Amino acid sequence: MSIFKTRRKEIEYCTFCPKMCRFSCPVANATARETHTPWGRMTILHFVNDGKQEFNREVVVNTYKCLTCMLCNTYCEHKIDVPGTMLDARAAAVQMQIIPREVQEYRTSFLEHNNPVGEDLLSRLRGIVPKSLFNAGAQVGYFASCGNIYNYPNVITDTFKVFEALGIDYVAVHDGQIQCSGYTLNVLGLTKDYKLHAQRVADELQKYKTVIAADPSDAYELKFRYKEIGVDLAPQVLHISEFLMPFFEQNKVPIKTPFPKKVIWHDPCYLGRYLGVYEAPRLILQAICREPVGEFSWNREDSYCCGGGGGMPITNPEISMQIARHRLSEVLESEGKTLVSNCPTCERMFQKADPQVDVRDLVSLIARTL
Ligand code: SF4
Ligand code: SF4
Secondary structure: OOOOHHHHHHHHHHHOOOOOOHHHOHHHHHHOOHHHOHHHHHHHHHHHHOOOOOOOHHHHHHHOOOOOOOHHHHOOOOOOOHHHHHHHHHHHHHHOOOOOHHHHHHHHHHHHHOOOOOOOHHHHHHOOOOHHHOOOOOOEEEEOOHHHHHHOHHHHHHHHHHHHHOOOOOEEEOOOOOOOOOHHHHHOOOHHHHHHHHHHHHHHHOOOOEEEEOOHHHHHHHHHHHHHOOOOOOOEEEEHHHHHHHHHHOOOOOOOOOEOOOEEEOOOOHHHHHOOOOHHHHHHHHHHEOOOOEEOOOOHHHOOOOOOHHHHHHHOHHHHHHHHHHHHHHHHHOOOOEEEEOOHHHHHHHHHHOOOOEEEEHHHHHHHHO
């Protein structure tokens, strides 16, 4: 039986590899289980392909123990797509009705509200920003993200404070009924639901020339993943840090009070490894901070996941939190550091893992210095 025909070659490469990426996988490092290494997950699928292992619930549950963080890919000579293979396996499991309970529950709730938080997010958004920012005729739309609308409304208001200081009056808050790209539907293997959702989001966003996404995973979904599943989205898509970078390069930002404390920058997986954006946040931080910007020992292409990727906070919350704590341990070792990121998932994971750590969003930090 070959469930994963299109991935057969990749699965074989891993199976016969001396586990070159073994040390990098945050999940395997957290659980110390060989079946949770990139090699382990792929080898199990190799046995499924060869008919030596049934594609059963136990195998399926193992495919959900991946953050889709792509860190293994950094160390893979053959650039094997382990997370992509896990997503294909999850989709196959959903099709065969082998669906973990948490995934089923997530699906039911998501389909009711078109987002993961169980509320009408457009109404909530209307309570956050003034009416004047919902300009139906605007050519540039700001996609706030469900994570920011629900957990970090201040990031949205801070973004428009920054725009105002830069004289940007042509960006409107996106007024669509759907305020979520559907990232989690995709990573949970809910492919059919994801495609329908993506089409609806794309229909609502087509009116813009440019979409500025606040959340890097949204930016990735809108820019690349939608196309891969056959959903065309005409507007150019930029993450907020990419949109703001030229203003800093051209010294157009009126910084009044540089941030006085030492900061350390966390590269979100989807901003870094998926979108390839490493310089923009660093350039911005250098401009707004008095002290030199600190780096994690695992940074840029090597950045360690916050534990929030791949739907793992839903399917494996304890492992997820363990990974967040591991990442934070480096910040806690040196006193007085402020952790800065630009992703509502990373920020939420870190704040939940240790509420004592000073976690800031990049755009909110810019707003504070103006
Ligand atoms: S992802 Fe690459 S390095 Fe890791 S086990 Fe597979 S082939 Fe080896
Ligand atoms: S994508 Fe991340 S979590 Fe998944 S196997 Fe690779 S390193 Fe591990």
